[in-house]
Amino acid sequence: MIGIADQRGFKNTLWVALLLFAAVVHAQVPHVGGKLSIRANSMQVSIYNQAGVPAMEAFIVKANLAGLGLHQWVQQKRYDSLLAGGWTVLENANGVFTVTKPLAASEKASSEADRIVFSALPSQNNWQTMGGNRIAYGANYFVNQLPYAVGSDGVVAFFLRGYKNAKAVQLAGSFTNWQQQAFQMTRAANGWIAKVKLPPGPHYYKYLINDRWITDPDNGLDVPDGEGNVNSVFYVPNATFKLKGFDTAKSVYLAASFNIYAASQLPLQRQGNHWQTSLYVAEGTYQYYFWVDGAKVTTNADGQMQNMQASFGKPHRFVLNGFSRAKNVVLSGNFNDWNAAQLRMQKTAKGWEINYVLGPGNYQYKFIVDGQWIVDPQGGPPVGDGMGNQNSFLVIGHNYTFTLAGYPSAKSVMVAGDFNDWNPNISPMKKVDGKWIGQVFLARGKHRYKFIVDGKWILDPANKLWEENEHQSGNSIIWKE
């Protein structure tokens, strides 16, 4: 009996040992790069170092943890970024690195508006702000079907699913002057179809069913027109981003300066021997790279370098006359984050020049001549940046004129608003026929602004629309169509 008992005991011990060994092996080689949890009102992030760098990177990107400093901690044992971000580093054990941070409450909300804006949705889909100009890119997002096919000739096949009992369906949009030249749609097997040739860019539209307007139920992108209406938007692409190779990758994303390098916003699809996505990208010059299974990639799989800069639109020619003895002249501005080495100008018979694509907007720039920063001698009056520096100022594609009547004895009148980062020194107004006028570029949508008369900020006396601001002094409002 004893012997049998011993034998059973040995077997049990062996099973326990094997199970423990399996558990240890499992813990040492986890399948995922990390785990998230909440304990006692704190966020907790655990990184499994031994899952390998690709799995860890994929987890960090997928869980939106890039930029916290987790890589530096796990790989270089530096955790100053984590501490600066308010994270507490817990002791790591068995290759599991854990950080924690209390979940902070929002500032005390005081109105219904605060309740509604309490949202994790990004602000104004597909828009971002750079240098006071809104730079648009467009990625179609459909919920029940693929985005409409666009032929090589630019013909878009619009398709409205269902509505079999409708007597007539029309397609009306910005490209038909809305109802005036709306297209009659043709009845198809499962809905209604219309083919329309459209140029690249955003196109706003609705369907008109038996005289009733609807937005496209399959299109996930709605855009307000600023006048109380909401329309669907379809982007005809003008840009295709490709990445060769990586045929076993599970996910590939594009990250570009036009989407603030968001890591998991713009997926590429596998097509033949490469990955690809087509987008509409507004005029301008952009940098980009790819995320492949969570790892940043700037080359093709064969190691060939990609040209990681792309331009769309007509270039603006920057010219600097003279300086024939200079060895190195560079263009720098707020459009490239004042990079002092990126845009080297070419020497010509008269001086120096460079072509650079910029979209409509309000820009500041300077030339750097052998290390010396100078304003453009052929440009308009330089403007102050508020920090004691003078820069050249360039408006490309101005589309709005501010007007202020009166103030005949004012020495200086400026306009400042969200379009120029509220800088009171950038946008001067000129006195013309007894009025002060200033021309700027305004993107579509809402803008807040004020005039500055001899240093004093005032609301626009001719505009009855204004809203309260954090200084309790109000901002004037315009809605640009």
Add this chain to the structure above:
Amino acid sequence: MVGKLILVQARADSTAGSFVLDTGAPDLVLNPTYFRGYTPIEASDENQMSVVGQGGAVQKITIQTLALGSFKYANAEASLVNLSAIENLRGVKILGLLGLALFKDCEVIIDYSKRLIYLHYINKKEAKTYAHPMLAQPDRYDAYSFDIRESRMVLSTAIADKKLNFVIDCAAENNLIDSRLPDRVMDSISISGRVVITGAGTNSIEAFSGTLAQLSVGTQQLKNLPIIVTNLEKTCFGTLQCADGVLGYDFLARSVVAFNFVKQKIYIFK
């Protein structure tokens, strides 16, 4: 829709444009940017019973007519609340919010996929019997009873046997749950990532997003609800005891949702 907000075209006196359909607001709210020049009817010191907390004094005005489709409200009282934060976040002109009290005698059906709203005034004779033909087949939807407490729709629920109150708010773009709840409630949520929430003022806060495995409502079980886990300490519900969370777009917008405010029932189509 803009973002996940339901915009409805309406006219307040001579000003027409977009209003947010908002079961989270107690009553009609107007944006002062577009409604200046009205004489305030009172300077109310009462707490504004906002889902987000207790505000200060709220200025109220009376408009002669609020027209919403074929609905017309005469001499409607409205609170003036600066809604510029919503405009600036979503890039759309917002004239006001259409709050709960406007619909207290109504059945409201929202068809998210067709972007349609059906609104029916329920008179006293049909209070017990009225139902839109879309509600004729009970097997097509799940029905839940809610309470109205201080002008809020409140759903009594349970997670991991913990009783919890959720406010139903069709202007909430995410479902929310309070991170201060016990760990056993948190363990019912599969956390998938970090998100940044736009808060009051210019404040942004970090939170976690995930999927709630199961929410019990009476004898029914709601499974796999997308949800944001965040600290709701300063987002209490007026004079109500703080709610444990909010059920918004991700709860309501699966296809079609109907509210009968007379019977205090919500119908979520399968």
